[in-house]
Amino acid sequence: MLSSKFIHAFTRQIYHTNLITSATFNVIKKHNSTHTKNDLVLVDVNDKTGFSIVTLNRPPVNSLNLELLSAFSSVLDDLHKNNSRGMILTSSSSTVFSAGLDINELYKPDMDRVRKFWTSLQDCWIKLYGSSFPTAAAINGHAPAGGCLFAMCCEYRVMLPKYTIGLNETQLGIVAPTWFMATMKNTIPLRQAELALTLGKMFKTDDALKLGLIDEIAENKEDAIHKCEIFLKKYQKIPQTARALTKQSYRKNDIMELENNREADLQLFFLAISDPRVQSSLGKYVAFLKLKSRMKPILEAVKFLKGIFKSKKKKN
Numbered sequence: 001m002l003s004s005k006f007i008h009a010f011t012r013q014i015y016h017t018n019l020i021t022s023a024t025f026n027v028i029k030k031h032n033s034t035h036t037k038n039d040l041v042l043v044d045v046n047d048k049t050g051f052s053i054v055t056l057n058r059p060p061v062n063s064l065n066l067e068l069l070s071a072f073s074s075v076l077d078d079l080h081k082n083n084s085r086g087m088i089l090t091s092s093s094s095t096v097f098s099a100g101l102d103i104n105e106l107y108k109p110d111m112d113r114v115r116k117f118w119t120s121l122q123d124c125w126i127k128l129y130g131s132s133f134p135t136a137a138a139i140n141g142h143a144p145a146g147g148c149l150f151a152m153c154c155e156y157r158v159m160l161p162k163y164t165i166g167l168n169e170t171q172l173g174i175v176a177p178t179w180f181m182a183t184m185k186n187t188i189p190l191r192q193a194e195l196a197l198t199l200g201k202m203f204k205t206d207d208a209l210k211l212g213l214i215d216e217i218a219e220n221k222e223d224a225i226h227k228c229e230i231f232l233k234k235y236q237k238i239p240q241t242a243r244a245l246t247k248q249s250y251r252k253n254d255i256m257e258l259e260n261n262r263e264a265d266l267q268l269f270f271l272a273i274s275d276p277r278v279q280s281s282l283g284k285y286v287a288f289l290k291l292k293s294r295m296k297p298i299l300e301a302v303k304f305l306k307g308i309f310k311s312k313k314k315k316n
């Protein structure tokens with residue numbers, strides 16, 4: 001049974017949004033696209049379908065820092081207020097959907113900033129996972145951890161070949177919050193979710209499809225967006241309120257669990273990142289990522305030389 005508080009909150013959310021015509025909506029209508037502060041999140045509305053393509057745009061890897069999360073949170077508010085017909089979430093990078101949380105926010109954090117950061121992440125999750133409008137993710141690159149989380153919040157996922165997706169937190173020596181886990185449990189079978197979470201497993205596109213972590217594979221970004229549009233169009237024949245309430249009822253327990261325990265979740269997060277062992281793991285990970293990035297030209301040169309040797313061998 002749905003609690004009356006829940007019904008009231010969500011029906012208010014759904015019915016009232018139909019009546020709102022905000023200033024932002026006018027901007028969207030007029031220019032067909034809006035950019036947030038610093039262009040960290042780009043929004044383009046397709047005139048014909050009414051679907052919004054929301055592009056995470058924080059080079060090089062869309063790591064989720066406070067500013068990107070705040071921008072995304074306000075975009076989600078705008079879509080909600082404007083009674084969006086559907087959202088497609090994607091990335092401006094050609095190889096990374098999102099690298100997840102910006103490790104620099106977690107490593108040796110400023111406590112004031114990290115409070116805002118975690119609260120913003122909670123906001124984004126509540127708004128995206130519980131959105132009244134339908135959502136799909138065009139995963140046009142790697143999607144580790146927080147990147148996977150945002151993709152899983154969407155109702156449909158289309159991914160490009162040869163990338164990886166998963167909640168890899170345990171590999172970093174950290175524990176995924178319970179609401180990250182709940183999102184995965186809502187996406188793939190329970191036992192597979194437990195294995196994936198404890199192993200911190202990253203799945204290649206093909207394996208993610210077999211597991212049900214994604215729904216389709218696309219040839220390229222345009223194809224992925226097209227496939228997401230086909231998915232969203234299916235809802236055009238379904239009464240909007242019935243669809244939204246069904247989605248929100250389905251996800252209600254997970255959302256209420258966080259809504260009712262936001263401060264406790266924040267305190268748990270503080271406790272976790274204050275642990276010297278967690279800080280040590282994060283420090284090593286930051287150093288590893290930096291080293292890997294610096295080694296890239298050398299690794300590419302080695303790959304190139306290997307290619308030359310191989311083709312010479314074939315000729316001989």
Ligand SMILES: CCCCCCCCCC/C=C/CC(=O)SCCNC(=O)CCNC(=O)[C@H](O)C(C)(C)COP(=O)(O)OP(=O)(O)OC[C@H]1O[C@@H](n2cnc3c(N)ncnc32)[C@H](O)[C@@H]1OP(=O)(O)O
Binds near residue numbers: 147174268291293
């Ligand atoms: C019971 C409940 C307890 C609750 C306790 C709570 C505890 C806290 C929970 C915290 C949850 C965290 C979830 C997360 O999202 S953590 C982030 C995990 N992300 C990753 O592991 C991804 C790391 N990145 C990569 O694997 C790769 O970068 C990539 C995404 C596959 C892309 O590879 P590519 O080769 O294209 O790019 P580079 O690796 O060369 O990276 C380019 C530059 O970007 C920097 N970088 C990469 N990822 C991040 C990141 N996540 N944050 C910050 N910076 C990142 C990298 O260092 C390079 O920078 P440089 O060129 O300046 O060195």
